[in-house]
Amino acid sequence: MNNSRWKRFSNKNSFRFVPYMMGCDPDRETSIEIALALQEGGAEAIELGVPYSDPLADGPVIQRASQRCLENDVSLTDVLELAGAMRERGVSVPVIIFTYYNLLLQLGENRFFELAEKNGIDGVLVPDLPFEESAGLKKSCRDRDMAFISLVAPTTREERLKEIAQDADGFLYCISSMGVTGKRAAFAGNVKSFLANAQEQSRVPVLVGFGISSSSQAMQFAGVSDGYIVGSAIVEKIEALLPRFSQEQEREGAIREFKYFINQLVPAQPEKECNHAAENTADDIKAVSAGKTD
Amino acid sequence: MNNSRWKRFSNKNSFRFVPYMMGCDPDRETSIEIALALQEGGAEAIELGVPYSDPLADGPVIQRASQRCLENDVSLTDVLELAGAMRERGVSVPVIIFTYYNLLLQLGENRFFELAEKNGIDGVLVPDLPFEESAGLKKSCRDRDMAFISLVAPTTREERLKEIAQDADGFLYCISSMGVTGKRAAFAGNVKSFLANAQEQSRVPVLVGFGISSSSQAMQFAGVSDGYIVGSAIVEKIEALLPRFSQEQEREGAIREFKYFINQLVPAQPEKECNHAAENTADDIKAVSAGKTD
C-alpha cells in the first residue's frame, strides 16, 4: 500500500488511539470540529460512521446517534463529503468510512469509490461484510490504495484468524468481547491470548475495540496490541453535549469539555493538553465528572 | 271419574272459558281475589300455575310472572295451599294445578297428592310430562279422582292423538299453534281440522289453548271445540295492574278493571256483568283501553 497516511500510521510506535465518531452527529460543522478535536487529542486515525436504520453490530448509543442523524436525512454521500470537508479543515490522519453494506450497495460501488477518492477516504470498514463476502470490495479498495479494514473476534477460529490477519490492510480490528458496540465492564476471558495471537499473525497493526471507555481499560491491552478503538464512549459524550452544541454561546465550552474528555481517554498526552484542560472552569470539570458516570 | 266438579264441567253445554293464573302472583290474597273474579267472570275451571325457574313451555309473560313469584320464594306447596284458601273463599269450579315436573318430583308424589287432596285440587297439568312419561302420575291422579290433563298439538300424529284423546281425563288440552304460551296473531294452518279430529276422538271436552287473547279469537274455534284457555293475556293484565294492586286505595279499582278485562274475554256474558262494568269511571275505562293495546 502506497497510501502515505497509512504508512505514517503503520510506522508509529505508540499505542494508537483510534476514535469512532458518527458523521454529521449532531451536524456537519460540529462533526468537523469534533474530528479536529480528536486529532488534536491524539487520534492516529478516525473511524467515521454512517447512520443506518438497522445497525446490527451496534449497541444502543450508536443506534441512537444513527436515529438522530436519520432524522436529518444524513446519507452515505453526506458523510463522504463531510470527510472531504474535514480534510480541508486540517484532518490529516487516516479517515476510515464505517458503513453498513446496504448503504454502500445502494450508492453503488463505483459511485462510492469515486466519492471516497474525491473526499480523501483512506479506508473502508463494513461491519456486516465478513471475510467470505468481502473479497470484491477489498480488491476495489486496494486498487485505490485504500485499506479494507478486517475484523476478528475472540470466537474467530485459528485458521480463519490467520487467513484474515495475513490479508489485512490498514489495521486489524480485534473485537474485545462478544456482543455489540458499547461500554462494558468485562472483556472476553481469552482476550489477551487472542490479541497476542492476532499480533503474531497480522501483517498490520492490531487494534482492540468494542467496549473500551477509559484509558485504564485500554492500557490492559498495551502489551498485546498496537492500539485501541473507542466508539460508544465518545458518541455518548457527544450525545451528552448536544444541548450545548446547539447553543451558539455554549459551543466553545462544549468543544473544550469534549477535548478534556478525549484527553482522559488517551493515556500518554503531551503536557500542554493537560494545561489546556486546567483552563476549564470548575463548573466544566464538574460537568465532565458527571458525564463520566453516565 | 266421580269428581262432582268435573261432572259439572263435563255436562255444561256452553263454550267453556278456562283461564290460567299464576299462583301467588302478585301475592296470596290478590290471587284469591283474582280467582274469585275469574269464576264470577265465567271461568268453568281455573288453571293454577306454579312458578318455576326454567319454564320451558312458556313465553315471556309467564316467564316474568314466574320470576316475580320466585323472588318471593313461592313454592309448589304455597300454591297448593293457595288453592285451599281459594276453596274456602268460594271458588267452586275445578282447580287444576299447572306445574313443571321437577317441582312435583322434588316435593315427592306422595306429599304432592296429600297436599292436593287436602286443598281441593281437581286436576294436574304437567307441561313437560308427555304421554309416554305420564302413565304413573295419571294413575295416581285417577286413584284420587283427579284429572291428569293431557295435551295434544297440531303436530301430534294421528295414532298418538287417538291414544291420548281416548285416555284423557277432565278435558283435552289442544295446543292451537306451535311454540310457547303467549299471544299471537295467527294459529297453525291446520288448527280447525286438528280440533275437529280431537273432538271426534276425545272422551272429554276439547279445549283449545296457547295464544288466545280475545273473545273473537276464541270464537273462531267454537264449532270445533268445547272451550278455550286463556293464559298469557290474563297474566299480562295482572302484570299491568301490579302497581295498583300494591296500593291499598287502588286495589278495588284494579280488581274492577280486571273483571272488566275478563268480561271482554268471555263472549256471552250475563247482562248484569256488563252493567257492572258500566259503573266504572271514565278514567277506568281509558286505562282499560290503554291496557288492551299492550
Add this chain to the structure above:
Amino acid sequence: GRYGRYGGKYVPETVMSALAELEAGFSEAKEDSEFLNLYLKELSSYSGRPTPLTFAEGLTKKGGGAKIFLKREDLNHTGAHKINNAIGQALLAVRMGKKKIIAETGAGQHGVAAATAAARYGLECRVFMGEEDIRRQELNVFRMKLLGAEVVPVYSGSRTLKDATNEAIREWVRTVEDTFYLIGSAVGPHPYPQIVKHFQKIIGEETSSQLKDITDQDPSCIIACVGGGSNAIGMFAPFIDSSIPLVGVEAGGKGTSTGFHAATMEKGTLGVIHGSMTRLLQTENGQIIEPYSVSAGLDYPGVGPEHAYLYESGRVAYESVTDEEALDALQTLCSEEGILCAIESAHAVAYALKAASKYTENEMMVICLSGRGDKDVHTLISRREGGSDE
C-alpha cells in the same frame, strides 16, 4: 331412551313429533354406511382427525408416577371436541332435509362449532346465547357472526347457558318443520344424549386404537372433565364395557362446600332439566340453581343422563377439582408441555396430577384434553393481575 332411571323425554307435547322425527332420522343415518363415511371423511379432511395421543413427558415428571398421555381434542378445527358433534348433527340435519339449525351456547364454543358446521354445509344458523354471556364473550359472538350465524340474545332467567337452552328449545317448537336443533352436549331429551355420544365416541375409539399402537397394556385410568359431559362420554364410550378405571372431573369452583361450584354429582339431586331426568343442582323446592365455575364450559347445573347413571352404578368415579387447582394445572401443562389447554380440560389435568403418584411409572393415565385455551387467556390474565377470578 333410559339409562337406569335417567334420561327420557321431559318435554312439551309440541316437541314430541320433532323428537320422533329425529329419532327416526338418526336411526336410519347411523345404519347408513354412506352417511358414516361422509361424517368420517369430514372429520378427517376438514377437522383434522385423528387427533394425536401425545405422551407428556414433562407432565409425567411433575406427576411423579404414571405415564401421562393426552388425547388432543384441542387440535380439532375450532379448537375443541365440540366440532365432532356439530359436524355429525349438521350432516344429520342435511340428511333429514332441514335447511336451518338452531343451537344454544354458553361461552360460545358450541355456538362457534355449530355456526362452523352450518357454514360448511350451507345451513342457516341461529345461536341462542344469554345476554350476560354475549357481553362476556364478545369475541366468540363476533366469530359466529363472521361465520354467517345470527346470534339471538336471551334475556330470560339468569341470561346464561341454562336459559339459552330453554330458549333454543322454545324456538325449536316454533320452527320445528324446517329447523334442526343442534344440541351441544350429551344432555337434552332422548335421543339427544345418544346422538351426541354417537358423534363423540370417535374420541375414545381413536384413543383405544392409538393406545394399542403403543402397548398391549390397558391404561390404569382414563380421565375427562364433565360439564354436560360430551367429551367425557365420547372418551369413555368404548371403555365402559371394560374394567379400565374411568374418572369424570367436575368443576369444584370455590370448593364444593361453598355453594359456588358446578359439582352436579357430589352436590346435585335427582331432577329434570332440559328434557331429561338426571342429577342437577337445585333448591329443595326444585328451582334450578345457577352453578359457578371459573370455566364457562363446566358451568352447567345438570349433567348428561348417562353420566348420572354411570355415577349411580359406580362404573365411573366422579371427582371435583377447584378453580385454583384447575388454573394451576393449566399453568403446569403450559410450561411443561407447551400446551395451553382450556380451563375445562385443565380440570382433568389437575385431577391427573393429583392422582398420578398413586401409580407406578409402568402404568399409564390418559387425559382427554377437550379443548385449547386461547379463549381463556383473558380469564388467566385477570387472575394473574387481580388474584380474583370473578
Add this chain to the structure above:
Amino acid sequence: GRYGRYGGKYVPETVMSALAELEAGFSEAKEDSEFLNLYLKELSSYSGRPTPLTFAEGLTKKGGGAKIFLKREDLNHTGAHKINNAIGQALLAVRMGKKKIIAETGAGQHGVAAATAAARYGLECRVFMGEEDIRRQELNVFRMKLLGAEVVPVYSGSRTLKDATNEAIREWVRTVEDTFYLIGSAVGPHPYPQIVKHFQKIIGEETSSQLKDITDQDPSCIIACVGGGSNAIGMFAPFIDSSIPLVGVEAGGKGTSTGFHAATMEKGTLGVIHGSMTRLLQTENGQIIEPYSVSAGLDYPGVGPEHAYLYESGRVAYESVTDEEALDALQTLCSEEGILCAIESAHAVAYALKAASKYTENEMMVICLSGRGDKDVHTLISRREGGSDE
C-alpha cells in the same frame, strides 16, 4: 448459501463462528435418521400432522372455476405452520447441546411457537419483541409468559419486527456459546433460509402425497402468501422442480402505488437485511422502510432470499392483494367453509378467488392456509365497526 446472487451471510464477524457451528450441526442433523424420526414423530404425535387437504366446495363455487383445495396449516398446534419450524429448530438446538433459545417475533405467532417448543423440550426461552408490538399483541405476550418464556421489549428503531430481529441477532452474539437463535421465517444469514425450508417442506410434501391420493392429475396452481416466506417456501419446495405454476402472494396493503404496502417483489430492490442479500423495501439511500399491511405476519420489509431468486428466475409468480381484498376473502372463506383463517393466509385465498375463473372445473388450485384467524378477530371487529383498518 446462495440462490443466484441472493442469500449469503452479511453479518458481523462475531456471528460467524456461531453460523459455522450451526451449519455443521444442521448438516449432521439432517443426515441423521434418528433426528429426522424424532422431528416427524413430534410433528405427528404432538402437533397433529399431517394436516388435512380440504376440498372447499363453497369457495370453489364462489371462485367459479378451478376446484379449490386448502392445505390446513391452521390446524397445527398453536394455529399455524410456524410450529413445524419451531419444533425442528428446537430439536436441533437440543441436539447441539444448547440450553437456551432466543427468537424474534412481530405479532407474536413465532414467539408463541418458539416458546411452545422451548417448553416442550425443556429449553429456556427469551423472545425479542418490539415495544410497539408488545402493546398491540398483549394476548400473545401473555401466552408466551404462560409458556414460561421471557418477553424482552425492544425499544430501538420502529420498535417492531425488524428491530426485534436486529436485537435478537445482537443478543445472539452476546450469548452464542449456550444459546440457539431460533429464527422464525425463511430469512437471515445462511444457513437459516435452508434450515427453515428444511423444516417447512413437510407442508409441500404432505400436499403432494395427498394430491396423489385424490388424482393423478397435477394441480394447475399452488398458492401461498409471502411475508418472510416460510409457509410459501415450505409449500413450494417439492414442486419447484416441476412445471406446476406457483404463486406467492404479497401484502398489497392500501395498494402498491400508495407507499403503504409490503410488496417486496413488486416495489423492493436489491439489498441486505438481517444477514442476507435479498429484495427489500428501502429508500434510495439504502435505509430500510417500515412496510405496511393489515396483516402483522406479512408486514416485513424483506423476503427470504430464495424467494428473491425464484422471482428473478421467473419460476414463481409473485402477486399482491390489498388489505381490503384479503379481508373480503377471509369473510368469504369463513361464511362458505366455516374456516376463520389468518389475515396472512387470506391474501392467498383472495388471489385464488380472483384467479379461479381462469381455470375449468376439471382443474385444481391448492392454497396453503398458513394459519388460523382467532388472533385477528380484534382487527376484524374494528374494521367492521370503524371502517378504518389502522
